[in-house]
Amino acid sequence: MHGIYRKTPSQDEQEASALKAIELRDLQSQFLHLHHNKIYTKEALETSAKLLEVNPEHYTGWNYRKLAVQHFLNHQSETEADSESIQSVLNEELKVVENALKKNFKSYGAWYHRKWVLSKGHSSTDNELRLLVKFQKLDSRNFNAWNYRRFITMLKKISDEEELQYTTDMIYDNFSNYSAWHNRSVLLSHLFEKRGERQSHKESVLEEEFEFVRNALFTDPDDQSGWFYHLWLLDQTVKLEPFLLSSWPPHGSSRSVDYLDGRNLFPSMHSLSKDRMFPLVLYFSEPVEGVNSSTVTIECEYYANEDVIWRPLSANKFGFSQVWFTYLNLPDEVHSLKDCHVKVFVAQFPDIVSSSGFSCSQTSHIVFSLCVPSHDREHAEGQTVPRFSWKDKEFYSHATQSHDASLLRSLHQLKIAEESKSKAASDWSMKIISNEIAHCRELLSSTNCKIGKLTLARLLMAQNKLISYGIPNDGIEVHYEEILGLYHDLMKLDPVHICCYEDESSLVLLKQVTSSMESILRYCYQYGDSTSPRMYPCLCLRLNGLSLSQIGSVERLLWIQMLDLSHNKIRSIEGLEALQLLSCLNLSNNKICSFTALEPLRSLKSLKVLNISYNEIGAHAVNTRRYLCSSPMTHTVENDWNFKEFTNSGVKLTNHWDVFFIFRDLNLIQLDIMGNAVVNDQLKSFLFKLMPSLKWLDGENRN
């Protein structure tokens, strides 16, 4: 029991307490004796009733009473079933429960006993409802009572609509009733599911709910209950059909094949395998399932569609993922391809479904062409691999260089292909969001309410999302500065939750950065100048020093081959797994606390250069990403590890299973890990063993 403040007892109080203790001890041992000897006489039952009145938490007492009832009922079936005496026995049980609840109305044992009795089917459910109303008037937050209410209403087959009215009454009684709001959301969800396709009905109900909760919010803006409910309503409002947001290669592009082994940037890499694999990536607006060779078809001279296997890149709810990919292999006989055309039809059948249950009813298609340079088969033997440097001086702002056409074209995919914008997008959602924004602003004009500000920021971002989906918005533009300003205010207003606001505003910042070609070009740099022999034919996106704590807007970054995220506050790199072309990644000077946090890198077959120096790996006793990592320890990954070759590597494998797990499938050429507490010579030599392709580790050459 919580919140009980006990003062130092006086001498008298202590003596009385000692006496009580002796009495209770005797009662309890007496009871146990009766229980073990299965004695169910009237006196015995009275003893148990007395016990439960004094100590309703004595769970064996409740078990005993059930046994006694069973004993009685078995006895009854030998003679005629006397329903009156059964009823009186059960009523007695209900009385015992009531007495116990008077002592502690949160007693699990007492409430369950009542449920058990009612399940026998002989008792009055009307009485129960009356009792519940009484209890809920005394404490409207008692969740035992609410759970019991759910049980009774199911027994009585009371409709969801009626119960909805009950929550309405409770809320009018007291707006600060999170339990009532919660129940309301449960009931409405059921009702929405039942109505099924009638979107218009759902829309009118949601509008009413927004009005209803507005009363609560305006009456007491600092009470959380209404705001949480409002967040749920918002979530219901923006639920739309999923559609294809972006792809790699992008629609309308024409470029050289981007090989997964990274040979475009690192010619020495292709001697490692004969495969010439390249990725196709589909990025949806919501996590979806049902992406396979029936729902997504590829038309190309060299591929049989049926052989293509689509996989989710980061499966969440039961196999739903926003990103789906496949790897295609250039057939051996293809020597040089000029303009090999590929057409990908997405959502041929409406079997691609989001986790909210909406299906992708629109087919979109992507057309692109690939060419294979005729010299790609040549081995780049004997070429020394120069060390990649992240220093400022290596990077040139693209504007100062003459670019070739393909660079500019590669940035075109920032614009989402017109055809893939959802026509089913809802004007109604836009109307509601705009409305709520107006109301929120009104509220904030008279109170400086923390959750109100947060809600406004989230509403503005939701509006922004709808605008980016092409939903008409009467020319309303998104002002990122305003949203970022709101988060800035929140960090001052509510410093306790500063990191939560930092995380959310990182996503806003990234949306702003990627919102237009002009904006993103400001962060694009060329590695090496055109006269340098080390020039890499691609751009590096430099997002260092922006106080970013997480990664977002990945759908606009699928083209990235080089990414600098150093000097930020990043703890999680979730989202990076979609960047299938990523070859060079700088995560130095961030807040990465463990190797398990690097799990998304396992999906990046092109990754060659990785800098994770000056992070916090090994610096914390508790690994907060441990359970979010799909490791073999949590039965989610097959354990096909072959440790034999590593047993003499000088490292205790059980201590470094995470190093093995993350790095063994990566073919890094260069790795920087200094500045992490976990680093020592044993670990370094283990890494060299684990990755035969590794040439540079913390500046040291393998040889």
Next chain:
Amino acid sequence: MGELKTEKHVEYILSVEKRKDDFVSVVMEHLRLNGAYWGLTTLDILGKLEAVDQDEVVSWVMQCQHKSGGFGGNIGHDPHLLYTLSAIQVLALFDKIEVLDIEKVSNYIAGLQNEDGSFSGDMWGEVDTRFSYIAICSLALLHQLDKINVEKAVKYILSCQNLDGGFGCTPGAESHAGQIFCCVGALAITGSLHHVDEDLLGWWLCERQVKSGGLNGRPEKLPDVCYSWWVLSSLIMIDRVHWIDKEKLVKFILDCQKMVEFQIGQTMLLMSSTPTLELPVFHFLNIQD
């Protein structure tokens, strides 16, 4: 700020262990096995586990076992999952799992799984996600997870996931920090955390931190030291613990301690729930890192 009065906490726990006859001990006699787990774990964290007589404790724990394989809260009390977990945990603390008939205990636990994947607490059929966590945690400790249908167990837990991202004790029940800990814990052990919306739940959880720095169990309720455990552990498992202010929480916990230091010989507790002492110690040590 103050510091954790380790010696006093150890003294207090050892005194509780000795005390059996005062009113509070008698009233909580039926859950002594739970109390043993919390107290012994605290001692272990403080490096003082050797202060108790291991053999005596183990022998007492085994006497709490019922012929069905399950454990009761004390000798002579009926078996229930709640105490079965505590028994296994205490034995694990002393590295004495081998005294158990693992097959027997596992079968008792596995036998309580229902058709829909949920778990009953005991033969009387009360269902609660707490019991799902207990079953999964117990069997994981015994390396016997394959005795249950893990997929169905996970499905049931997810059916208790609410629209605010949290979890309740049964489908439709309100989110509560204690239940959330149990559900998130069970999902973590079974590698199913990807079903959780970390941002949504993380926000609900971090909003439990009130102005005083303490944590409550659900919206618009008072803070209590025990929620430091339920909320904090949940946040750690979903990597959102940086969303609360650790310093303020530590200060709150240490303030709760102030009362205890003067009243060791008496039944003086600021909040009388059994996890009270375990948490400040555990979390103080982890937050400080």
